Amino acid sequence: MTLLEVQLPVRNPTEVMQRTIDSLLAQTTREFTVVLSDNWSTSGTELIERALAQLREAGIAACKVTPPRELARVEHWNWLHARAEAPWVKPLFVGDWLEPACLERFLAAFGLFPQAGLVHVAYHLHQEGRPAMAIPQVVPFGYRPPAVMQESVLRIGHQFGPPSAYAFSHEAFLAIGGYRPSLPIAADCLFCCTLAARSGVVTIPDLLANFFIHGARFSTGLSARRRATLREELTYHGLLTYHAWTERRAVPWGGVARHAARKIRNYLYGR
């Protein structure tokens, strides 16, 4: 069994998936497995088969799975992640890609800090028709324990990038249950912040992942759903704050209020 399972939830993939697969083929390590989960695609199934063949040909253990019935987007992530066999899970979405050293760096971090719940890297944001934008990490390489991250997520909120920029401990995933489908926009924010506050975080400040907002992506339509986005952000932050309070941890109430005010101001001023 490998230490790391890269999981791709897929539905009706297009040619943008090839770049994702190419980036796995180009990894400097082969110490990982790949699981492609096809959520009952009605198109692009030949691309999934081609991806599997390419991965296997390159010496990467790869398999395809299918949920028992078609699931909603976030439900599909939960189903897929729950069935992981490796102790670490790396989600990777169609269209995103990893730099060649990415998985090797993740594996090194798992070895150094096995107590962490979440490991994340800096990433580039790509949008069609716009230059790539680097989203750096301001903290140096290392592990930040739960007490530090508890305060950090309450003051700053989500700071770990898109799913393609992080990997998480499967054991921690099983304990927290998974992503909340009731927050389709902010499910990953709540998930990462919960893991961070529970088990701590390893930050790798190098730009090792690429997040591509292509036309078929859920994130593409978010600019038209700003009100729903604000509501979800305030709800997930409320859940985190309340949880910290129930556990009698220190809650930076001023920081929490400033964070909420910042979100509301950004919404009102269209940022």
Next chain:
Amino acid sequence: MADELKTPPWLEIVIPVRNPGAPFLRTIASLEAQSERGFGVVLSDNHSTAGEEIIREARERLEAAGIPVRAVCPPTELSRVEHWNWAHHAAHADWLKPLFVGDTLEPAYVAAVRARVAQAPAAQVVRCDFDFLIQGTRQPAARAPAGHASLTPAEFLRYFPERGNWLGGPINFAYTRLAWLSAGGYAVHLPACADLDLYVALVLRHGLELVEESLAVFELHGERFSMGIRRRHVIGVVELWLILRQARNYCEAVALPWPRHGVAAGVFVQVMNDYVRPWKARLRARLGL
């Protein structure tokens, strides 16, 4: 009996335990008394430091009664709701039923759920009625809306959140493993109402099968989390507010008819039930009315 042990159970009853006391054996007795077999038990011990002999006895009694038991233990000690999630993940059957120490099922429970699942093969969530056992006296808990064998998500919203929490808790719910997994389990952020959060999410996604018989008993014994909940660091109304915000959000995302002012109405009902009515009752008692 040997054949029953070989056939994978269609339902697994998930029992998370930590330092169980005597009420646990009443729970086990209610499983021994089930009129139908074919179910299994996942007994998850969250690193107990007491009551190991009770856990051992429970396991022996279940096995002697022809009920397959899998005893599991999380790799590290988990918090209460995390343990529920972990124990559920350890179950493999198509249907799961959480059951907590002290809760008991009527002998017909398993047979009734099985009959309903056979009758409605697309069902994902089954709720039965249940009673409270307070100081030896059974009192009916909130009942489901009368006259329905099942509710679609839209029908559910005619009765929730306006009528408060009539759903119940782990005692009276069973659901498919797939529905549970895909819903993301119990929310660890909501220690008092994680169950309500999950069941609302499940019903809004899948609808609800209703069994109108009272087939479970919730005993408010001394070891329960619910016992003395007012002294704990939780606020039920805040949890309900967070649950309803999520529910409204989900309904808007999937175009379900969330009731106008539903969050406020649901919180209002809860405030009346939790604070205003008890306060009035205390006032009346003090005034001798």
